[in-house]
Amino acid sequence: MPAAATRLTAGAIAAQLSLELDGDSDTPVSGINSLADANAEDAVFVADPKYLPQLADTRAGTAILSPAHRAQFAGTALLSDNPYLAYARLSQLLYPLSTPAAGVHGTALIDASAHVDPTASIGPYVVVAANARIAAGCVVGAHCVLGESVTLGAHTRLHARVVIHDRVALGTQCTVHSGAVIGSDGFGFAPDAAKRWHKIQQIGSVRIGDRVEIGANTTIDCGAIDDTVIADGVILDNQIQIGHNVHIGENAALAGCTGVAGSTHIGARVQVGGHSALLGHLQIADDVILMGHSVVSGSLRSAGVYASVMPVMPVRVWRRLVARFRQLDRRA
Amino acid sequence: MPAAATRLTAGAIAAQLSLELDGDSDTPVSGINSLADANAEDAVFVADPKYLPQLADTRAGTAILSPAHRAQFAGTALLSDNPYLAYARLSQLLYPLSTPAAGVHGTALIDASAHVDPTASIGPYVVVAANARIAAGCVVGAHCVLGESVTLGAHTRLHARVVIHDRVALGTQCTVHSGAVIGSDGFGFAPDAAKRWHKIQQIGSVRIGDRVEIGANTTIDCGAIDDTVIADGVILDNQIQIGHNVHIGENAALAGCTGVAGSTHIGARVQVGGHSALLGHLQIADDVILMGHSVVSGSLRSAGVYASVMPVMPVRVWRRLVARFRQLDRRA
Amino acid sequence: MPAAATRLTAGAIAAQLSLELDGDSDTPVSGINSLADANAEDAVFVADPKYLPQLADTRAGTAILSPAHRAQFAGTALLSDNPYLAYARLSQLLYPLSTPAAGVHGTALIDASAHVDPTASIGPYVVVAANARIAAGCVVGAHCVLGESVTLGAHTRLHARVVIHDRVALGTQCTVHSGAVIGSDGFGFAPDAAKRWHKIQQIGSVRIGDRVEIGANTTIDCGAIDDTVIADGVILDNQIQIGHNVHIGENAALAGCTGVAGSTHIGARVQVGGHSALLGHLQIADDVILMGHSVVSGSLRSAGVYASVMPVMPVRVWRRLVARFRQLDRRA
Numbered sequence: 001m002p003a004a005a006t007r008l009t010a011g012a013i014a015a016q017l018s019l020e021l022d023g024d025s026d027t028p029v030s031g032i033n034s035l036a037d038a039n040a041e042d043a044v045f046v047a048d049p050k051y052l053p054q055l056a057d058t059r060a061g062t063a064i065l066s067p068a069h070r071a072q073f074a075g076t077a078l079l080s081d082n083p084y085l086a087y088a089r090l091s092q093l094l095y096p097l098s099t100p101a102a103g104v105h106g107t108a109l110i111d112a113s114a115h116v117d118p119t120a121s122i123g124p125y126v127v128v129a130a131n132a133r134i135a136a137g138c139v140v141g142a143h144c145v146l147g148e149s150v151t152l153g154a155h156t157r158l159h160a161r162v163v164i165h166d167r168v169a170l171g172t173q174c175t176v177h178s179g180a181v182i183g184s185d186g187f188g189f190a191p192d193a194a195k196r197w198h199k200i201q202q203i204g205s206v207r208i209g210d211r212v213e214i215g216a217n218t219t220i221d222c223g224a225i226d227d228t229v230i231a232d233g234v235i236l237d238n239q240i241q242i243g244h245n246v247h248i249g250e251n252a253a254l255a256g257c258t259g260v261a262g263s264t265h266i267g268a269r270v271q272v273g274g275h276s277a278l279l280g281h282l283q284i285a286d287d288v289i290l291m292g293h294s295v296v297s298g299s300l301r302s303a304g305v306y307a308s309v310m311p312v313m314p315v316r317v318w319r320r321l322v323a324r325f326r327q328l329d330r331r332a
Numbered sequence: 333m334p335a336a337a338t339r340l341t342a343g344a345i346a347a348q349l350s351l352e353l354d355g356d357s358d359t360p361v362s363g364i365n366s367l368a369d370a371n372a373e374d375a376v377f378v379a380d381p382k383y384l385p386q387l388a389d390t391r392a393g394t395a396i397l398s399p400a401h402r403a404q405f406a407g408t409a410l411l412s413d414n415p416y417l418a419y420a421r422l423s424q425l426l427y428p429l430s431t432p433a434a435g436v437h438g439t440a441l442i443d444a445s446a447h448v449d450p451t452a453s454i455g456p457y458v459v460v461a462a463n464a465r466i467a468a469g470c471v472v473g474a475h476c477v478l479g480e481s482v483t484l485g486a487h488t489r490l491h492a493r494v495v496i497h498d499r500v501a502l503g504t505q506c507t508v509h510s511g512a513v514i515g516s517d518g519f520g521f522a523p524d525a526a527k528r529w530h531k532i533q534q535i536g537s538v539r540i541g542d543r544v545e546i547g548a549n550t551t552i553d554c555g556a557i558d559d560t561v562i563a564d565g566v567i568l569d570n571q572i573q574i575g576h577n578v579h580i581g582e583n584a585a586l587a588g589c590t591g592v593a594g595s596t597h598i599g600a601r602v603q604v605g606g607h608s609a610l611l612g613h614l615q616i617a618d619d620v621i622l623m624g625h626s627v628v629s630g631s632l633r634s635a636g637v638y639a640s641v642m643p644v645m646p647v648r649v650w651r652r653l654v655a656r657f658r659q660l661d662r663r664a
Numbered sequence: 665m666p667a668a669a670t671r672l673t674a675g676a677i678a679a680q681l682s683l684e685l686d687g688d689s690d691t692p693v694s695g696i697n698s699l700a701d702a703n704a705e706d707a708v709f710v711a712d713p714k715y716l717p718q719l720a721d722t723r724a725g726t727a728i729l730s731p732a733h734r735a736q737f738a739g740t741a742l743l744s745d746n747p748y749l750a751y752a753r754l755s756q757l758l759y760p761l762s763t764p765a766a767g768v769h770g771t772a773l774i775d776a777s778a779h780v781d782p783t784a785s786i787g788p789y790v791v792v793a794a795n796a797r798i799a800a801g802c803v804v805g806a807h808c809v810l811g812e813s814v815t816l817g818a819h820t821r822l823h824a825r826v827v828i829h830d831r832v833a834l835g836t837q838c839t840v841h842s843g844a845v846i847g848s849d850g851f852g853f854a855p856d857a858a859k860r861w862h863k864i865q866q867i868g869s870v871r872i873g874d875r876v877e878i879g880a881n882t883t884i885d886c887g888a889i890d891d892t893v894i895a896d897g898v899i900l901d902n903q904i905q906i907g908h909n910v911h912i913g914e915n916a917a918l919a920g921c922t923g924v925a926g927s928t929h930i931g932a933r934v935q936v937g938g939h940s941a942l943l944g945h946l947q948i949a950d951d952v953i954l955m956g957h958s959v960v961s962g963s964l965r966s967a968g969v970y971a972s973v974m975p976v977m978p979v980r981v982w983r984r985l986v987a988r989f990r991q992l993d994r995r996a
Contacts, residue, residue, distance in 0.1 A: 032867065034889050088854035091865035107773070109439070109456050124773050124791050125807075127456050127474045127492075142791045142809045143457075145474045145492040145510075159848070160791075160809040160827050163492050163510040175863075178809075178827040178845045179881070181510045184491070184548035187569040187587060190420035195583050195601045197567050199507075199545065201423035203364065213863065216848035216883040217511070217903075219548040219570045225366050235861050237851040238883045239549075239905045239923070241571045241588045243606075251859050255851060256905045257923040257941070259571070259589040259607045261624065269859045274907075275923045275941035275959075277589070277607035279624045290644060292925065292943045293959045295607075295625045297643040306644040310654065311961040312954060312970040317661065322974065324660035328988035329981065441771070441788050459788050459806045459824075475789075477806045477824040477842075495824050495842040513842045516823070516880035519901040519919060522752035527915050527933045529899050531839075531877065533755035535696065549843070551880040551902045557698050571881075573903045573920045575938075591903070591921040591939045593956065609921070609939035611956045622976060627939075627957045629975040638976040642986065649993060656992035 004031045004094035010062045010076045013043075017089050019064070023076030027061045032091055035060070043094075047084035064090065097157070100139060123160070135172070147183065153210065165222060171210035171232065179217035182206055186221040186228075186244025186262060200224060202244060209233070215240060215256065224262075237274070249286065336363045336426035342394045342408045345375075349421050351396070355408030359393045364423055367392065375426075379416035396422065429489070432471060455492070467504070479515065485542065497554060503542035503564065511549035514538055518553040518560075518576025518594060532556060534576060541565070547572060547588065556594075569606070581618065668695045668758035674726045674740045677707075681753050683728070687740030691725045696755055699724065707758075711748035728754065761821070764803060787824070799836070811847065817874065829886065835874035835896065843881035846870055850885040850892075850908025850926060864888060866908060873897070879904060879920065888926075901938070913950065 011025025033042035035051060038060035045064035046052055055063065055073045062076045064083045080086035100121040108126040110116060116134045123142040132150045134140065140152075141160035150164045153172035158164075162176045165183030176182070188200035204223020209232035214220070220242040222228060229247045230236075237256035242248070246260050249268035254260075258272050261280035266272075270284055273292030278284070282296060287303035290296065295308050313321070343357025365374035367383060370392035377396035378384055387395065387405045394408045396415045412418040432453040440458040442448060448466045455474040464482045466472065472484075473492035482496045485504035490496075494508045497515030508514070520532035536555020541564035546552070552574040554560060561579045562568075569588035574580070578592050581600035586592075590604050593612035598604075602616055605624030610616070614628060619635035622628065627640050645653070675689025697706035699715060702724035709728035710716055719727065719737045726740045728747045744750035764785040772790040774780060780798045787806040796814045798804065804816075805824035814828045817836035822828075826840045829847030840846070852864035868887020873896035878884070884906040886892060893911045894900075901920035906912070910924050913932035918924075922936050925944035930936075934948055937956030942948070946960060951967035954960065959972050977985070 032889060037890070082854070082856070085854040085856055085862060088852075088862040088864045091867065092863065095865040095867050097865075125457055125475075125789055143475060143493075143789075143807060159829075161493065161807075161825065165491075165510075175849075177848045178829075179511060179549070179843060179883070181548040181570075184509045184570060185507075187547065187567070188420075189545075189567055189585070190414070190417040192414070192417055196543075196565055197545075197583060197585065198417060198420040199424065200420040201427040201429075203423065203427050211860075213853075213861075215851065216845040216885075217549050217571075217843070217881050219511070221548075221570065225364060226369070233860055235851070235853055237905075238845075238848065238885065239571065239881075239903065241569075241606075243588065251861060253853070253861060255925070256907065257589075257921075261587070261606050274905075274925050274943070277625045279606070291647060292961065293941045294644045295641050297624065297641050300644070305647040307647040307650040308642050308644040309959050309961050310642060310657075310972050310974060312958045312964070312972040313658075315955060315969040315971040318971040320661050321657060325657070325974075325985060325989070326977075328660075328992075329984050457789055457807075475807060475825075493825065497823075497842075511843060511881070513880040513902075516841045516902065517839075519879065519899070520752075521877075521899055521917070522746070522749040524746070524749055528875075528897055529877075529915060529917060530749055530752040531756065532752040533759040533761075535755065535759050549881050549903075551843070553880075553902065557696060558701070571903065573901075573938075575920065589921075593919070593938050609957045611938070623979060626976045627973050629956065629973050632976070637979040639979040639982040640974050640976040642974060642989075645990075652993050653989060657989070660992075 004029075005096055005098075006094060007041075008094070010043075010078060013062075013090060013093065014078055016093060017078075017086060019086055020067075020079040021076070022070060022079060023062075025076075027076040029062050029094070032087070032094060033060065043078070043090060045083050045087035045090075047087065099137075117154075129166070141178070159216075165206075167205040168208070168222070169205070170208045171212065173210055174208060174212045174214070176214045177216040177218070177238070180214050180219070182208070182214070182220045183222045184219055186224050188224050188244065188262075204228065204245065206230070209250075212236075218242075221262075231268070243280065255292070336361075337428055337430075338426060339373075340426070342375075342410060345394075345422060345425065346410055348425060349410075349418060351418055352399075352411040353408070354402060354411060355394075357408075359408040361394050361426070364419070364426060365392065375410070375422060377415050377419040377422075379419065431469075461498070473510070491548075497538075499537040500540070500554070501537070502540045503544065505542055506540060506544045506546070508546045509548040509550070509570070512546050513551045514540070514546070515554045516551055518556050520556050520576065520594075536560065536577065538562070541582075544568075550574075553594075563600070575612065587624070668693075669760055669762075670758060671705075672758070674707075674742060677726075677754060677757065678742055680757060681742075681750060683750055684731075684743040685740070686734060686743060687726075689740075691740040693726050693758070696751070696758060697724065707742070707754060709747050709751040709754075711751065763801075781818075793830070805842070823880075829870075831869040832872070832886070833869070834872045835876065837874055838872060838876045838878070840878045841880040841882070841902070844878050844883070846872070846878070846884045847886045848883055850888050852888050852908065852926075868892065868909065870894070873914075876900075882906075885926075895932070907944065919956070 007030040010027040014021035030041040035054040035058040040061040043062040044060040104122040105124045110128045111130040114132040117136040120138040129148040135154040137155040139157040143161040147166035151169045156174040159178045168183040185202040189197035206228045208230045213235045215238035218240040221244040231250040233251040241259040243262035245263045247265040252270040254272040255274035257275040264282045267286035276294040278296045283299040289305045291307035293309045339362040342359040346353035362373040367386040367390040372393040375394040376392040436454040437456045442460045443462040446464040449468040452470040461480040467486040469487040471489040475493040479498035483501045488506040491510045500515040517534040521529035538560045540562045545567045547570035550572040553576040563582040565583040573591040575594035577595045579597040584602040586604040587606035589607040596614045599618035608626040610628045615631040621637045623639035625641045671694040674691040678685035694705040699718040699722040704725040707726040708724040768786040769788045774792045775794040778796040781800040784802040793812040799818040801819040803821040807825040811830035820838040823842045832847040849866040853861035870892045872894045877899045879902035882904040885908040895914040897915040905923040907926035909927040911929040916934040918936040919938035921939040928946045931950035940958040942960045947963040953969045955971035957973045
């Protein structure tokens with residue numbers, strides 16, 4: 001855990017994050033730490049009650065707590081009905097992203113017809129094609145490749161080695177992690193009578209809203225004809241695959257290794273557990289929650305929590321159960 | 333959807349694609365579009381009968397249709413028994429890939445012993461090692477890295493940021509999407525008595541046929557001793573993992589996020605749904621079709637359609653079912 | 665299969681690998697090959713008895729065998745109780761990795777505050793940020809990007825196009841394959857009352873031990889507060905996703921396409937089959953073995969072999985079985 005960029009007091013934090021302070025407002029806060037490792041200048045948080053017993057032993061000077069748990073901590077308390085959110089906001093206050101100097105690195109190759117805002121930062125060995133537009137405050141990391149007519153909204157940040165294909169548009173304040181590929185061809189092929197595949201040119205693109213986060217090595221395909229669409233506030237973890245013409249609604253959250261096949265529409269605020277698979281051409285209603293490793297082969301028309309995970313068992317038990325399962329067909 | 337590179341007439345398209353025309357052969361066609369968004373200069377297609385009702389309302393001037401559905405469209409018809417294939421061919425006619433100018437970008441580093449055909453295009457910051465051979469008409473995108481003795485057949489195209497390791501051979505007219513890694517080490521280690529792993533040098537390579545498509549961030553390992561082999565016409569979607577010494581037969585198609593473990597042989601024309609897992613050392617017969625999210629733990633000796641997807645259910649129902657499933661062992 | 669870098673005799677191999685020789689110690693060995701393709705100067709091995717019948721027909725001059733099988737081979741035998749391990753060691757002897765010349769390529773951009781040992785090799789277009797430390801004998805492939813204060817222990821090798829984020833530490837003799845991303849942000853967000861996601865700055869890092877292997881396009885997230893930890897001797901295959909604050913114990917082995925969600929602790933010597941999913945906040949005991957495509961949704965407190973793979977069946981059978989499975993709830 002690094003030292004925070006700034007050193008604040010509990011009182012200053014309470015004021016900036018609109019939290020109620022109970023204790024010494026001058027308590028210094030120079031970092032966030034775990035309950036076990038914190039020292040007097042660290043802030044800790046308890047969002048899950050199972051960690052409350054550790055509050056008695058922590059050496060932290062400041063803790064973010066629900067008011068109901070205030071009595072269990074002897075130090076300075078920052079009180080919130082949503083300690084996890086308060087912790088998130090404090091993390092942004094204490095550990096703001098470093099912003100590299102504005103300007104284009106001498107090794108970056110920017111097409112003459114591209115527009116790069118003078119406040120943007122373009123890293124080494126970046127390649128930007130014709131008619132791309134990079135807005136104010138963008139950060140484009142080393143080795144990124146941006147295709148023709150790509151647009152990045154203000155304050156969008158690409159980590160090192162992101163590829164954005166032709167005509168993809170990202171909104172403002174997006175974050176794209178290393179290795180992501182946005183706008184690669186959708187998987188569209190037509191078989192002929194000899195079962196040879198004929199490629200369908202993928203002429204749609206990808207439209208990505210504001211405040212979208214895209215994880216490392218995640219891939220998002222362009223649309224076959226219409227666009228693939230990721231709405232505002234969506235968060236995608238690492239190694240997710242989004243097929244052509246998928247739509248993902250506002251503030252949906254997909255955990256790592258999930259795949260969404262072509263033309264599936266995911267509603268707003270949907271949460272998808274890691275390693276899930278959504279087949280193609282489905283409709284997933286707003287506010288659906290899929291547990292980890294869900295497999296969705298039909299549309300889900302109403303909000304609710306869904307699961308299909310078959311958990312591991314000792315292999316001998318498992319083999320007997322699979323045998324019994326196969327027998328179900330005969331016994332019914 | 334971008335404007336097409338060329339503007340044709342329905343008559344010219346019928347002639348070039350050997351389709352039957354029914355209507356005004358001078359109907360202009362300047363793009364392909366969806367039924368909902370098309371205008372008079374667009375062509376649309378109907379391959380799935382469920383979209384037939386939209387034909388009455390589309391403003392498209394031209395439609396690719398099965399002869400049986402011709403009466404349902406008032407405009408110019410291009411008739412085919414396989415409208416989906418005709419659409420694929422039209423997409424290639426109207427939206428040919430742009431071909432960058434031949435030549436080697438000034439920032440590309442090409443070993444003196446490598447051979448690059450003068451008609452090939454090598455992008456910025458490409459690195460090509462000793463004895464590589466890049467044939468006529470190849471396009472190597474920005475930031476690609478080609479190892480020693482790599483060969484690319486004529487008109488093969490690598491998108492930005494592809495890594496091809498030493499001695500890998502690709503045939504003609506292949507397409508490799510961004511982030512793919514071909515020829516990385518197979519996962520071969522031998523444990524000693526202390527359960528420490530000793531690496532087995534992976535001395536095989538990867539041989540890839542003609543007209544193979546490889547998706548974004550897909551990985552294909554080199555063989556342990558013999559080669560990993562991908563036959564002509566195979567299409568691989570994004571984020572697929574192909575283990576060492578896998579063989580994939582002609583015109584097989586694997587959808588995204590599928591993993592194939594070492595030494596499994598997949599027959600010709602096999603189709604694998606997305607997010608499937610094939611364990612190692614299996615034989616999959618020609619023409620097998622695996623539904624999405626299939627898990628294959630034994631060889632499949634005959635053609636047919638297979639599935640193992642257990643679809644999501646509301647979590648309370650699911651938990652009861654898993655409990656019942658566990659009880660099967662006791663009840664039998 | 666390439667020619668070996670060196671040409672040895674069976675006697676020299678026996679001496680160097682401490683194997684018992686039975687036969688002509690002058691038998692030349694210039695490569696390792698498969699039983700089917702070997703010639704007189706090749707060594708073969710038999711670790712799995714199912715390949716024993718091929719020993720009669722191989723043209724190999726030398727074979728690595730268990731003493732019990734010696735009689736089945738007419739040529740020179742190298743005897744070991746663990747032929748697979750002996751084969752691994754021979755592969756390293758005959759096919760040592762080529763080591764590029766020491767020094768920094770003229771196109772590499774190394775921050776002035778970074779330290780690169782003069783015996784290390786830094787490839788073209790590499791970018792190394794402030795205060796990074798690259799130890800003796802390291803090899804950093806083309807297009808790698810190393811963040812601030814990254815440390816690489818002696819003789820660690822990064823293949824082309826690896827990204828290592830700020831403050832990540834790798835030990836000695838590690839190998840990282842192309843496309844891997846180490847230290848990307850963990851997936852940490854707190855929802856507010858409107859279900860908008862607020863990012864939690866991920867201030868931990870990743871600590872990786874000695875002799876760790878990390879596969880192509882694998883991603884390892886940095887910790888939220890504390891570090892993500894990969895112990896000595898761990899081997900990770902391609903396209904694995906390791907969430908924030910995961911711990912993986914010594915000599916564990918994870919096969920391809922596996923995902924491990926945040927804060928799960930995996931014990932020493934655990935083996936995870938390909939395409940497995942481990943949910944978050946679990947404890948997996950030392951020496952657990954998970955079969956391919958396992959899904960782990962609860963802690964596993966004791967060593968043993970576990971499975972949850974539901975194998976494919978013909979789709980008609982499968983659909984009936986799923987229907988029966990759903991009925992279990994009613995019949996119980």
